[in-house]
Every structure is written in C-alpha cells, then in structure tokens.
Amino acid sequence: MRDAEQLDRDDPLAHLRARYVGSETPLVYLDGNSLGRPLRSTAERMAAFVTDEWGGRLIRGWDESWMELPLVVGDEIAAACLGAAPGQTTVGDSTTVLLYKALRAACALRPDRTEVVLCRDDFPTDRYVAASVARELGLSLRWVKVDPAAGVTPESVAAQLSGRAACVLLSHVAYRSAWLADAPAITAAAHDAGAVVLWDLSHSVGSVPLALDDWGVDLAVGCTYKYLGGGPGSPAFVYVAARHLDRVDQPVTGWMGHADPFAMGPEWTPAPGIRRMISGTPPVVGMLALRDTVATIAEVGMEGVRAKSVALTSYAVELADQLLAPLGAELASPRDPARRGGHVTVDHPRMREAVARLWERDVIPDYRDPGGLRVGLAPLSTSFAEVGAGMRAAAEVLAHA
Amino acid sequence: MRDAEQLDRDDPLAHLRARYVGSETPLVYLDGNSLGRPLRSTAERMAAFVTDEWGGRLIRGWDESWMELPLVVGDEIAAACLGAAPGQTTVGDSTTVLLYKALRAACALRPDRTEVVLCRDDFPTDRYVAASVARELGLSLRWVKVDPAAGVTPESVAAQLSGRAACVLLSHVAYRSAWLADAPAITAAAHDAGAVVLWDLSHSVGSVPLALDDWGVDLAVGCTYKYLGGGPGSPAFVYVAARHLDRVDQPVTGWMGHADPFAMGPEWTPAPGIRRMISGTPPVVGMLALRDTVATIAEVGMEGVRAKSVALTSYAVELADQLLAPLGAELASPRDPARRGGHVTVDHPRMREAVARLWERDVIPDYRDPGGLRVGLAPLSTSFAEVGAGMRAAAEVLAHA
Numbered sequence A, B: 001m002r003d004a005e006q007l008d009r010d011d012p013l014a015h016l017r018a019r020y021v022g023s024e025t026p027l028v029y030l031d032g033n034s035l036g037r038p039l040r041s042t043a044e045r046m047a048a049f050v051t052d053e054w055g056g057r058l059i060r061g062w063d064e065s066w067m068e069l070p071l072v073v074g075d076e077i078a079a080a081c082l083g084a085a086p087g088q089t090t091v092g093d094s095t096t097v098l099l100y101k102a103l104r105a106a107c108a109l110r111p112d113r114t115e116v117v118l119c120r121d122d123f124p125t126d127r128y129v130a131a132s133v134a135r136e137l138g139l140s141l142r143w144v145k146v147d148p149a150a151g152v153t154p155e156s157v158a159a160q161l162s163g164r165a166a167c168v169l170l171s172h173v174a175y176r177s178a179w180l181a182d183a184p185a186i187t188a189a190a191h192d193a194g195a196v197v198l199w200d201l202s203h204s205v206g207s208v209p210l211a212l213d214d215w216g217v218d219l220a221v222g223c224t225y226k227y228l229g230g231g232p233g234s235p236a237f238v239y240v241a242a243r244h245l246d247r248v249d250q251p252v253t254g255w256m257g258h259a260d261p262f263a264m265g266p267e268w269t270p271a272p273g274i275r276r277m278i279s280g281t282p283p284v285v286g287m288l289a290l291r292d293t294v295a296t297i298a299e300v301g302m303e304g305v306r307a308k309s310v311a312l313t314s315y316a317v318e319l320a321d322q323l324l325a326p327l328g329a330e331l332a333s334p335r336d337p338a339r340r341g342g343h344v345t346v347d348h349p350r351m352r353e354a355v356a357r358l359w360e361r362d363v364i365p366d367y368r369d370p371g372g373l374r375v376g377l378a379p380l381s382t383s384f385a386e387v388g389a390g391m392r393a394a395a396e397v398l399a400h401a
Helices: A004-010 A014-019 A040-057 A060-064 A066-082 A095-108 A124-137 A154-158 A183-192 A273-277 A284-300 A302-327 A351-360 A384-400 B004-010 B014-019 B040-057 B060-066 B069-082 B095-108 B124-137 B154-158 B183-192 B273-277 B284-300 B302-327 B351-360 B384-400
Strands: A028-030 A089-091 A115-119 A140-144 A165-171 A196-200 A219-222 A237-240 A343-347 A363-368 A372-376 B028-030 B089-091 B115-119 B140-144 B165-171 B196-200 B219-222 B237-240 B343-347 B363-368 B372-376
Touching: A004 A302, A004 A384, A014 A284, A028 A384, A040 A060, A040 A284, A040 B040, A060 A066, A066 A089, A066 A237, A066 A273, A066 A284, A089 A273, A095 A124, A095 A165, A095 A196, A095 A219, A095 A237, A095 A273, A115 A124, A124 A140, A124 A165, A154 A183, A165 A183, A183 A196, A237 A273, A284 A302, A284 B284, A302 A343, A302 A384, A351 A363, A351 A372, A351 A384, A363 A384, A372 A384, B004 B302, B004 B384, B014 B284, B028 B384, B040 B060, B040 B284, B060 B069, B069 B089, B069 B237, B069 B273, B069 B284, B089 B273, B095 B124, B095 B165, B095 B196, B095 B219, B095 B237, B095 B273, B115 B124, B124 B140, B124 B165, B154 B183, B165 B183, B183 B196, B237 B273, B284 B302, B302 B343, B302 B384, B351 B363, B351 B372, B351 B384, B363 B384, B372 B384
Parallel strands: A028 A363, A115 A140, A115 A165, A165 A196, A196 A219, B028 B363, B115 B140, B115 B165, B165 B196, B196 B219
Antiparallel strands: A089 A237, A219 A237, A343 A372, A363 A372, B089 B237, B219 B237, B343 B372, B363 B372
16 A cells, blocks of 8 residues: 555645645545635635625726626636637536536537437436427437446447437536546547537546547536535536637527627627627626636646546545455446546445445545445645545445444 | 705614725715625625635535525525515526526416517516527517506506416516516406516515515516625526426426435436526525625615615605706606615716716716616615715716716
C-alpha cells in the first residue's frame, strides 16, 4: 500500500487544498462530485457583492456588467474547461432546464428525424427530459446497450444509429460507474448518421479535459456545483457550436434572449449568438462562486487537474482492491484510468448501511443504489491522506456492517 | 407641496430604512421595483452560508434542509405575501422558465380548449412565452383590449372569453403603467367561461396585498428580485392551487420533481403536491437573500406595506402634478390609489435624455419606452425625502433637457 503522506508531498497541486473551507478539519470529504467544497475567498466575495455591487451599484449593475455576465462566465468556463472558443457558452437555469432547452433545440436542427438515442445508465434527469421532449415532439427513444465491461462505446452507439436519429444524448462520464465515453468517436459516429450530439458534461467538466470544438460537438450542457464549485444549486451552462448559432431555436422565449430586450416589442426575435439560449434574468448571485473555482482551474490547467484526478482515483482503486475486495466489495468503475472519470464506485450488498456509519464518523462519500459507495475526488481540494483515511474507514465499517 | 421630512417623521415604517445597504448615502434610489436594495443582514448571511452551511455541512446540507428549502421559502412567501395556505408555492428557476412551465400546466388542465387570453400591455416575456406555448400546442392568442383610462378590467377580459378559452394569463400590476387589475373579479370571469387563470405577480408581490386562495386563483408566478429583495436574478416562485395539485403536469421533468428522486427509476413519476413543479436542483445560494426581505414583510404585515406604498405613490403623483406637469409631462399611471400598484410612470417626449441626466446625478429611477420615467417605490426602504429629492431633480433636468 503506497503511503498517502508521501503522495501528498509529491503532489504538485497539494498547496491548493489550504484554500478550501474546512480543509483544516479532520472531516473526510469524498463527495466533491456531488457538491464541491467552497474556496475561502468565496465567502468574502459573496459578502462584498451584496454590499458593494448589488447594494452599491443597484440597477446600474445590469448595464455595467451583469447583463454580460452569463456570457462572460460562459467564456471563462469554455476557456478553462471546455476547449471551446468564446461566444458559444452561456450560464443560467438548472441543468434540467438547460437539458430541456438544448434537447428541444437539438431536435429542431433535424426536424425530419424521429429518434433520440440515449442510454439507460445515464442520470435520471437526462432520461426523464428526453421522454418528455419525445412525447411532445412525437419522437421515439432508442436505447444504447451498455456493456458493463466497456461502458458506452462508439460501436454500441453506432448500432442504434440510422437515418431516423435526430439527436444522440449521452453523458460524457457516467454518474454511477464513472465510465468515460469516447466523445470524439461517438460524435463522429452520430455525424456519420446525420444526427447531432448533445453531451451531458455534468460529471466530466472540471475533472476530464474537453475539446468540444475539436471534437465537432454540436451542443453540450453541464453542471457547475460539482467540480466547478458553484455551491448548492448553482446555475448550469450550455454550449452550442458556432455553426449552429444562427438557426438554433429553443422554446423558453424570455426577454433576455431577445435581440433587443429593452425594445419590448410585440414579437420574440432571437438574439444573435449564444444569447438566444438565455430565457430569464441571469442568476447573478448564483454565478459568483463558480468563477473562483474556474479561475483556479485556469491557473492550474486541465492537464494538471486531470493528472491529479487520475492519481487520486488510481489510489482509491488500489485501496479498494487491498481493503474492500477482501470483504466482498466489487469495483464498479473502470480499472483503466484512460476510461475513467473523476470518481470511483465500489459495490457491496451492505453498502447502504456502511455509508450511513461512515457519515456518523464524519467520513462523507456518496451512496448510489444499488449498493454503491461512490467516492468523488475533487482534484483541487482532495488530499491523498483524505482518500486513505476514507477507504480505511470504509473497510472498518464494512467489516462490521 | 407637503413636507417630505414631516411625512418621514409620521411614517410608522421609517425605522426600517436604516436596515438597508446604502440608505445612509445621498443616492436617491427610485427603482426598487426593478431591483430591491439588499438588507445589511444579507451580506453577513451570505458569507456565513458559504463558511458554515455549504463549507461546513457539505453534501449533508441537502438532507438537513436544502431539499425542502424551495417549499419552505415558498410557504414563507405564501404566508407573508400571497394569502395562500402552505403546500401550494415553491421557489426555483427564472420567472420566464416558471411562466413557461405554469402556462404549459395551465393549458394542460383544459386540453379541449384552444385559446390563451392575454394583454399587449403585459411584460414582453409573458407575451413571448405565450406565443411559444401557443405555437407548440396549436393554440391561438386572444388579446384583451386595454382602455388607457381604466387598465385591464373584468369587462374587457370577459369580452374575449368563450368556450374556447383555456387560460387567462395577465399581470396583476402592469409593469409600465402600474394599473392594478381586479384579480378576484377577473378570476371569477375566467371561471365562468370554464378557463383557468395564471397571474403574473411580478410587480405586485410584496407591494400589494394578495389573497390567492380567497380569490380562487388557479396558478400564479412571480419575481423575487423586485419587492422581495432576492438580489439580481434571484429565483422566481410558482403557486398552484391545492385543488389542481394532483393532476397538474409540466414538461421540464427533472429528478427533483420526481416522487422518489433517489430511486433513479426508469420513468418520471410526479411528486405529490407542489414539488412536481420543480425541475432541477434547487438554487439554494440564490434563495438566501429573499428570505430576509420576506421576514421583514412578515414582521410588518402586507397591510402596513400597502399603506406605506400608497402614501409613497400618492406623494410621487402630487409632486409630478406640481413639478413635472408644468413642463409638459403626463401621468401615465392611475390617479386612484385603489387602482395603482407600487410605482408611478410619468411620460414626456424628452424623458430618455432626462433619465440619463438623473443617473449622472446619482438619482436612479427607471426608464421605459416610450418616454416613461418609472418611479419604483419599495415600501420598506424608500423615504419620502428620497421621493421629494428625486422628483425635484427630475423637474430640474427636464427643464433643461
């Protein structure tokens, strides 16, 4: 078993941990892929925002900066995390609402097609939204078959593609298993069939490097309260490739997506560019925290983030093999780090009870049915010592569960 | 001209002003109906939330309180401002997104009907959303004729109602003129025709007392960053009457509106009660500030808020008559306070330039095309001295515009 303290000493990102609230406490936090820890600077930023910007500038803040904020923060995420040129990303709404708008927009790009291709292993919201959109547009859902030993592969997707496919909606990293899909190859397969792709990046953004422009992705949506540290319920982001921006169309038509919001004219005319994906007034307060994390990612670079992430998940797998497998637990995530996202899931029939015991001991991983210990390893704030302590605690409680 | 200082001395709510950020500065803020001032306590609350709740409780915060927060804050708004029993109101999404979901839900309650009845004077988003929903459901829009001397009346609405009307979508207070609609009479007229009503309360909530339950309202949506002080882009709220809750249906079906979110099952099953109107993860950070204002309203009571609001708007009308009318300005809001919401609009052909000059002098009203000075008077934070200084400054700049 490798020594966690030594791994922390050798970690080039180790110094970042001290910037996070609570990192000095003995709490072991292994759920950074559900809700990232806040940076210490964020508390100050929030208070200063209320007093100086909101309270000081009042309505003038809209003209001075807030009106552009969803596009500015979108571009910050695009540059630091998405591999996307400016002008294609905006922030606002929940991930669910953006998925709905983006899937409606994606299907409208292929009005003569009748199928949405997706995957039963994807996060429930993706499946529920797809079912709702399919119902209202008269489309069918077509399910990719997932090989538990390989995840979603380009071949498994291609097997469901035909001239009927309007849109392929898939998660880049699977929320339970952490299987990492081959996004460029699947995107190419979808295009070969004449379909567009809509990637859900919720579990990869800020953990796995992305190259949306190079991969030829059409649309993407992602969550900001996981690896992007936006805080509970912070607004999501949507990416639409520049080549689609002049004709992309979504149904939640509010004044803020209008070409001239203050004309208050009779008809909705979509704004040029990505702004047309905006519906209501941008959630300014909700966007504050995530900027701090995105800036930290930009400082490090996604390659450095990914290297730390791979090191953390590899260490978690090593400890699962040594400490949990002898107790009957099974690794439910890929062994190959190249096929794995930023978390590791370990299954055991008594894991629900075990996780409840861990929480009582201030060891906080996630639990996902059926029987999954989900260990989420935020690269900027998690130490190897934390992983070691957490996995040892998991072995102790599992032995007595 | 009545003396502003005397009016402030006689104002039973005058003591509340000191609680607001910036109230000690000479800035004259007359746009509280676009963006309310923050309470001083809110800055502290936001910083404490980041450190203690988000940073301290981390993912445990969801089980401990955040999961229920949209319903808890919804009930707080309902009790303090809406005249609505618990369990019918939830917070989340932008006003635009909630209008979309609520209008889809309203029309689904009358699937055999073919018309949405609305008003050209209403806020653009309401009209744009209605046009989008009508397009996707194959409905027609039917426009209420607005008499500039009477606003939207029960008779003008009834004239557009027939057995084809599915839903009447109207603003309770008109965003430009401040005409206050007779919501109980219009609701009754809609019901007589077999239609449901969806009220947009954005410009009345926290300013005009509401009695949604007593009025028999079906659905309502409102904004929280105006008189409810939620901060720029804070999430909106939706009300659905208890009698509709077991069958109301909306299309943005995410995990958080599911009957059992963590079962992550194959089908979306709507949660019992108002929770089914929720789509994605609740915007916890965005909900913090508005609770402070709603608590302040609860402390005072809506009757006291309305009395102050009427006194403020009456004083603004008096000053408009004395100072601005001689310069050619015309009152665009009702004279009868019983028919007026919480703001006052005064038209003049050169008002756009005049408002630009006012902003340079740190006098901040709103401007609305064509030629409207919109004076928004937040009852909890605006002083009569502020109204007096603002209207005198308006007269000065208009004389030289």
